[in-house]
Structure formats: structure tokens, C-alpha cells
Amino acid sequence: MTTQKHFSPAFKLEIAKLMVEEQYSIKQACEASGAGETAVKRWKQQYLAEKAGNPLPNKSALTEEQREIQPNRH
Template sequence: MTKQRRHFDISLKLEVVRMIKEQGLSTTQVSHSMDIGETAIRRWLKQYEAEQSGQRGIGNPLTVEQQRIRQLEQENRQLRMDVTILKNASAFFAREMK
């Protein structure tokens, strides 16, 4: 029987990171008290530190700022694709009109 993967809410991840960063608890202490694997907690810490230093980080963004940046990057990619399509279409129709 396979064990199902657990999913954690972003607010819980941030709370765990704050417990370690602000309260000075160790990853082992938090892991045991909240029944979360140490590997997951270390990954969340690494993600948070990357986001705080302005890097993209790995996985889903934890902070609101990084979530907004990723959303804006996606919109930017979509708009660039739309512009390219419109340029190609206008060039095609300009050739057809001649």
C-alpha cells in the first residue's frame, strides 16, 4: 500500500519558517512537534531564504511578493505571445491585400 503525499498550506509553511527563524527552534524540534518531515522543512527554509534574497527559488512561491512576481511573469509571457501572433497576422493580411 502506497503512502499518499501530504500537501501543506502556504500559511503553515510560513509559520514553520517563522518558528525556526524568529523563535530559534531547530528543524528537528519543529518536525517532531508538528509531525512534518525534516526534509520538507529544510526545503521550505531554502525556498524562503531564496525568495528573501530576490532569487526565484524552487517550487511554489511562499511569500505574497513572489506569488505576484510569478503571476506577472506569466502575464508578460502571454502578452508577448499575443503581440507576436498579432504581428504575424497583420503581416499576412498586408501581403494578401497587395
């Protein structure tokens, strides 16, 4: 049985930045984070969307700017 890991938005942001700003490959990001390929790809997609001002619906914001304008999520 596989247990799902939970990562904080700040951690996801750091991994996404490594891929976008430091040119980490998906494989390197997976190794650095301990997360799976699907997860790190999703974090990168979300980071790029937020940077473009188009946050993904129903996701806790990764970037500080989007967290400031996003309604509180419970």
C-alpha cells in the same frame, strides 16, 4: 504504503519563519508541523531564497511579496 501530506504555502511559510525568526530546530519544526525533516529543510531554504529575492524555480512562492510577482501557477 505511505501517503504524502500536502501543506499550503501559508503553512510552509509559518514553519519556515519559526526556524528562521524563532530559532526553532529542524526537530522542533518537524514536531510542530507533522512534516518530515527533508520537507522542513526545503521550506526554510525556499523562505531564505525568497527573502533574498531569489525565488526557487518551479515552486509556488511562500512569501506574499513573491506570490504577487509570480505568474499564476495552475
